[in-house]
Amino acid sequence: MIWFQRKHIRRTLLFASTLAVMVALALVSAGPVYAQDGVPPSALDPKGPNGAAISSLFGVVLAIAVVVFVIVEGMLLFSAWRFRQRPNDTTEPKQVHGNTRFEIAWTIAPAIIVVVLFVLALQTQQTLDAKPASAGDQLTVKVIGHQWWWExxxxxxxxxxxxxxxxxxxxxxxLEISSVDVIHSFWIPQLNGKTDAFPNRINRSWIQADAAGVFYGQCAELCGPSHANMRSVVIAKDTAEFDAWVQQQQANPAPTADAAAQGEQLFLVSACIGCHQVNGTAAQGKVGPNLTHVASRTSLAGGMFTNTEGNLKRWLKNPPALKEGVLMPNLNLSDADIEALTAYMMSLK
Ligand code: HEC
Ligand SMILES: [Cu+2]
Known part of the structure; x- marks a missing residue:
């Protein structure tokens, strides 16, 4: 008996100290600072019809789970307390084995719950497939996964x-979702569930935002070392603002300042053009993001960094040092070249 208790205490201590070490590690390990930090996207805070359908299904599932939890845990705690060993208990309790009525009950009840969940999930699936009857004018976007950014x-x-x-x-x-390399998964939790992105296949899905706002997303299929650094940002704009954005994106930018023009010349004779496209120039590479309007974006490198002059410079200095496995090499640019190229990038509004 004493031996058992000591062992018990040892185990408890071991468990508590492991937990403490894990919590300490989690607090100490400071990861990169992402553009979206402080605004964790929550599927339970939906901002569009598809997100709302998923979140209300979650509510129903949670309610059922809570009821099951309370009943099961309640019975467990009650039995442990009601049938506990008392000081003057000398005989063993009555030994029982099996109870047909109980066994039938606890087989049928979960089966019914599973069927109910199945029907609810099917209904939600239909809601997600159907577009609202009122949907008039629609927009199509091809969403293409790359290691490790979305085009x-x-x-x-x-x-x-x-x-x-x-x-x-x-x-x-x-959304017409696909991939150029491995399988990714496009996910904007507040607007819709996940849709896998496969090479050589188009998966369709749709989103709609109820109001203007910014909704963050995260690649949801392990796709290599920088999977965690493959984020996305949906920016919903009112019609007038969206139209202005479209006009801006359709125009070819022209660098105005001297430094930017110098940077453009450098860009056009550098390795950059083998991987990047800038509309209206000789740069027609397709490996990396299209840079025609890179300065108009809020973040860089798959949402890892806010798009600032400082971050652009850090990026050009040594991309692999910032992003694990990145497909843009360190080009060993001089500080002067980085200045000029950054001025050019920042002129691409
Ligand atoms: C071998 C191909 C390659 C070369 C050469 C290359 N890049 Fe890149 N670049 C990429 C890839 C791939 C990414 C996306 C990396 C990621 O986010 O995972 C990228 C990202 C970027 C970004 C961030 C864009 C965004 O929207 O996130 C900038 C800016 C950029 N490159 C500028 C340059 C410049 C300037 C040069 C030349 C000095 C250059 N790149 C050379 C492949 C290349
Ligand atoms: Cu991924």
């Missing part, structure tokens, strides 16, 4: 951009 092409508007998906408020936006 967006607006075929009807002739726009290509990355990381920031700009959409008009209140409109159905049809």
């Amino acid at each position: 967006y092409q607006y075929p009807d508007l002739n726009i290509t951009t990355a990381t920031d998906l700009v959409i008009p408020v209140g409109k159905v936006v049809n």
Whole structure:
């Protein structure tokens, strides 16, 4: 008996100290600072019809789970207390085995619950597939996963951009989701559930934002070392603002300042053009994000950094040092070249 108790105490101590070490590690390990930190996207705070359908299904499932939990735990605690050993108990309790009525009950009850959940999930699935009857004018965007950033092409508007998906408020936006390399999964928790992105296949989904706002997303399929650094930002704009954005994106930018013009010249004779496109120039590379309007985006490198002069410089200095496994190499640029290239990038509004 004493031996048992000592062992018990040892185990408790071991468990408590392991927990303490884990908590300490979690607090100490400071990861990179993401553009979206402080605004964790929550599927339980939906901002569009699809997000709302998913979140209300979650509410129902949670309610059922709470009822089951209370009943099961309640019975467990009650039995442990009611049938506990008392000081003057000398005989063993009555030994029982099996109870047909109970066994039938606890087989049928969960089966009914599972069927109910199945029907509810099917209904929600239908809601997600059907577009609202009122949906008039719609927009189509091709969402293309790359290791480790998302590309967006607006075929009807002739726009290509990355990381920031700009959409008009209140409109159905049809997403044609695919990938150029491995399997990714496009997920904006407040607007819709996950949709896998496969190479050589288009998966369709749609989103609609009820009001103007910024909704963060995260690649939801392990896709390599920088999977965690593959984020996305949906920016829903009112019609007038969206139209202004479209016009801006359709125009070819022209660097005005001297430093930017110098940077453009350097860019056009550097390795950059083998991987990046800038509309209206000789740069037609397709490996990295289209940079035509890079300065108009809120974040860089798959949403890892806010798009600032300082972060652009840090990026050009040594991308692999900032992003694990990144497909943009360190080009060993001099500080003067980084200045000029950054001025050019910042002129690409
Ligand atoms: C071998 C191909 C390659 C070369 C060469 C290259 N890049 Fe990149 N670049 C990429 C890739 C891939 C990314 C996306 C990386 C990521 O986010 O995972 C990228 C990202 C960027 C970004 C961030 C864009 C955004 O929207 O997130 C900038 C800016 C950039 N590159 C500028 C340059 C400049 C300037 C040069 C030349 C000095 C250059 N790149 C050379 C492949 C390349
Ligand atoms: Cu991923």
